[in-house]
Amino acid sequence: MDDKTVASAIANAVQQPKSGAPTPKGQHRRGGWLRQLLVPLLAIITALILGALVIAFTDESVFQAFGGGFGRGVGQAFSVIGRAYGAFFSGAFGNPVRIISALISGQGAQIRRAIYPLMETLRISTPYIFAGLAVALGFQGGVFNIGAEGQYFIAGLVTVFVGYAIKGLPAIVHLPLALLAGVVGGGLWGAIPGYLKAKTGAHEVINTIMLNYIAFRLAEFMLDANGLMARGDGRPVSPEIQPSAYLPQFFPNQVELRVNVGFFLALAAAALVWWLLYKTTLGYEIRTVGANPRAARYAGMSVARTIVITMALSGALAGLSASTDILGVLHYMPNAFSSGYGFDAIALALLGKSHPFGVVLASLLFGALRAGAQNMQGIAQVPVDLTSIVQGLIIVFIAAPEIIRKLYRLRQPVEGEELVTVRGWGGA
């Protein structure tokens, strides 16, 4: 028996049925992926319903209406919720009627305004996809990368430096170079805790958190008003990057439409991660190490090497979320760049069940939630914090699917059908 057969035999014996993981033919259940989607979908709907209740119960006019009778109160509650969620959906996806009438009218300004919400959702989703992929790839390889936020900061610093400091390059060289800088910066920052885990057994959760702090303070030090990378106008921001490093925006002359090529890069990255995980030997090794490192070692795989590679790739992906935001949207890097992407990414990986395409869907959802919330704030005066509540509820329901199953009377999953997203501490 060669190594490969041993490995596959072991991996099958381990039975870690991640979605899309090697499943013997014939066992594949029809509509299996739909069932996989059922709990997340119900989780989202339930979270939105609870969010609606929060909106209604924090609105003064609802309480006043209840003073005038129960029926009036309920009516007012529904009108408040309707107004808020109306603004929410039109902020996330646009108003379909308006989009169609704008398209018919053929006027550029009208079309731009009608599709703006949708474009905004795609724009916000872009960094989410990269960061979500980073954490998902880590989960697949059995490492919990809480350091995506720190990798984001380091990649941001390196990207913006290459973006503003190198002058006179043509865009065809400068832009890839700036992106590469983010990949390398994030990748190296991710590889450090990977190496520490592989060589010394130090837990990556601790080390990625600590490296986050180092990254935050380093960014503060560099971008402080008097810092080495400060613009020099008394503000804690970096200089603007050269136009040759801009990621092309689809509507270059419209300041409000900032959706850019980064979105397609993110989709390509998702496809690439899928290909890597499910179509290459390295991906197989990553998944096997993630499923059972002892078995992987027995099969002749280098667990240490695989962990370092997994963390480096994860860091590189997290880095790209910073690079695309800086090169495509902001064009500079501010101090106090508290993105939160790195932490939302954990939720995205959970929601997407650590599958690249699941992460893309989850990111689009989070993008829509944030775009919608921003509009809801403006039109219905509902605080943006509501998104955090809804996001949090979704994660709780995903993490504890039993709640959803009980609530909607779903049948228990067949043994082995359930997905194990993260194994416990010290499991590796």
Next chain:
Amino acid sequence: MRKHLSIGLAAILLASLVMTACGGGAASGYKVGMVTDMGGIDDKSFNALGWKGIEDGIKELGIEGSYLESQQQTDYATNITQYVNQETDLIVTVGYMLADDTASFAAANPDVNFAIVDFSYAPPIDNVRGLTFATDQASFMAGYIAAAVTKTGKVACFGGINIPSVAIFMVGYEAGVKYYNEKHGTNVEVLGWDTAANNGVFVGNFESTDDGRRTGEEFLAEGADVIMAVAGPVGQGTAEAVQAAGNAWFIGVDADWTVTASKYSDIILTSVLKNIDVAVLDTIKSASASGFAGFGGESYVGTLANNGVGLADVASGAISNDIEDELEDVRQGIIDGTIDSGWETYLSNL
């Protein structure tokens, strides 16, 4: 039953989806929108004060006002876009972190007026009014008071990060102490800032109350008995340290700390006020007046004279009537220019 209930709620959700975009029914009033920085509307500082200015405008002038909170750097443009799309007449952006986005939207929308708190553009932008503050004038007076009340002959101050809008407080403070020394022949020492050396104590952030407490304790140990903290919420830690010591005073900045941090009221000597609300209201007044012909790139500078900066009430009994009279002279002197509150000189010596 439970199942039916949840299905019912889901149906309502879908119904609300259909009811999209029924908002937007606008009245005829003058519309002002404010975009916060990441501190949020309840920061008890810039955003809260800016919003107070708009609320005053709603009360006094009957304008329509609203605000949008930003959670991320990329939200600034999103929120400004929303106001532009709602045909807002005046968009107030709070804080210099919004300077880049404000500039690009102002250029793209020349018919919309903007005002930005704590920043001014060089060269100026026609439809943006920068709201800046000569806080050295007010902190000069605070320094004068500090020098008058100290028993140890040492007063202190520190900042969050060494940026101009922070250093200006400390420059004025030191100048005020020196002026007191000159008038009274005393030798009160300033810890934490040295204008001549252009250097001082900075904790490096605007968040950590622990840093504030530690810095406060160090100053107290060195013998200072008045401490001014120019670091936002960091100062709360300092105030706590001062309160624990019991024999010292604290000077707040930006807002009146006896209101925003009232639990420290017993040790708050006074507060150096940066009246952002006054500046915003002034901007709304001039921009909404009939016959308004645009800002023309002119910026607003808050001074003692126009009440854009000021001093909160001094703790009762802390200073004698004589000092109170002298303080009035100092104020007049700064307003008519016979007393140099320090910042311009400091800038020209840089």
